[in-house]
Amino acid sequence: MAKGIWINGEEEKNEIMRSVQRIQEHRRNAFALLGMAHFNYNQLIRSKQMATQYEDDQILGVVKRLLLPEVEARDIAILAHMLVAKNRTMAQSLETVIGFELEDLMRKEDADKI
Numbered sequence: 417m418a419k420g421i422w423i424n425g426e427e428e429k430n431e432i433m434r435s436v437q438r439i440q441e442h443r444r445n446a447f448a449l450l451g452m453a454h455f456n457y458n459q460l461i462r463s464k465q466m467a468t469q470y471e472d473d474q475i476l477g478v479v480k481r482l483l484l485p486e487v488e489a490r491d492i493a494i495l496a497h498m499l500v501a502k503n504r505t506m507a508q509s510l511e512t513v514i515g516f517e518l519e520d521l522m523r524k525e526d527a528d529k530i
């Protein structure tokens with residue numbers, strides 16, 4: 417004999433069917449909410465990536481203008497401001513490297529005078 421659930425009467429059968437329908441509705445709602453959460457999370461990540469890309473593009477634009485012969489002082493100020501705001505450690509490293517390069521250049525110029 418097969419094992420199973422014995423249903424006593426039409427009313428009990430209807431109650432079981434309503435419970436099954438509620439469970440299925442809850443599952444659909446859960447999957448819909450999961451999909452919305454996944455979409456919202458991806459939108460958040462994409463927004464952060466776009467903001468970072470925009471900042472990087474701004475920095476690259478300023479750097480490209482700095483490579484032109486007619487450099488404006490405001491371009492250097494913009495680059496310095498953006499660099500300090502985005503990555504203070506890199507700004508300090510750049511300050512140190514520029515200092516070393518200037519000292520080396522002054523030593524060479526002084527050596528040429530002698």
